[in-house]
Amino acid sequence: MKGVILDARKEPRSGYQLSEFERTTGKAVTGSSVWRHPKMKVESVPEPGIGPDEVLIKVKYCGVCGSDVHFYETDKDGYMLYPGLTKFPTITGHEFAGEVVDVGNNVKDVKRGTYVTVEEMIWCGHCVPCRNGFPNHCTNLEEIGFTINGAFANYIAAGAKYCWPVDAILECYSDFEQAMQAAAWCEPTSVAYNAMFPRAGGFAPGAYVVVFGAGPIGLACIALAQAAGASKILAFEVSDVRRKLAEKMGAQYVFNPLDFLSAQAGNKNGHSVRSTILEVTKGEGADMLIEAAGVMSHTIPEMEASLAINGKIVIIGRAAAKVPMYLENLQVRRSQVFGSQGHSGDAIFPSVIRLMASGRIDMTKAVTSVRNLEETPDAVANLSKNRADGKIMIKVS
């Protein structure tokens, strides 16, 4: 079969000491400090075998994630931009759906012929965080497409306990291809859902919600905010294409933050991001502000200055950087900040599947191109160049 393999040279930056864990597992905890000169190529690879608790999935669609782009992109010293847990060489791709074509001997709950989507976080179930109910913080975590082989390939083996049937989504869409694209959206949509609801505790219907960054995760946040009854949704996004998608997904107030940077230099009547949020919310501020842009040094100062009383800042974007905060706000505005990672547990996948199956959210509206498996490296390179797509779906079969 064919697979999209990412490989890189392991050359820890001077001053980065590989830990005992990193030496024994071969994983890098801070990928951006370890992996150099990454290369993404389509190669012929053996079909995966399955263990007794695993199923073999024939991949139908796999979405291109911002992380896939960050694997490919490097800084001036040639280090990969992606800052998280990684091990290479690995087949990438983790936002997927497909058909179960074989099941291991111990598998009871997943049947051959079932269409499924799969969690990307491979939590062990027996470490202390897992036993305490925090699978997204598993100390033995593997991640599909990051540390173990992913779904930019014809087949993938996955533990049955990470699979979720998507028949309900298939029933909702009359078009099978579109339904399977929606199913491939479950993973990133679950990341957004986890951050907004289980982690941050959600908001009451009628709330004002602001989303920074309208990449796929930001777009999922907008769709979820609308489904959950936000009365005003604001989005800030630099790309023209993505601003249009933000509107399509349900944001009524969409802005290009770069307009305000020039505003500081005296254009746009002295408006700023924060003053715009305060204007749209009639001075009350936003009840939930979501960071899905990964540029906290720009977004945090705007978010903390436009918080409603009891407002929430939710961090989903990734940036390995320190950003100062004016903590007085957390007291005076009775406000809070939540960091979020992952999508497992808390009925997240089944809830997202229900939302898609009910037609309350339709993430397929944000698919801007469909490419085949061979075109994956090219699609990633283009996305890196222009960041102008919503979701690129790789049609594997």
Ligand SMILES: [Zn+2]
């Ligand atoms: Zn992803």
Ligand SMILES: [Zn+2]
């Ligand atoms: Zn665990």
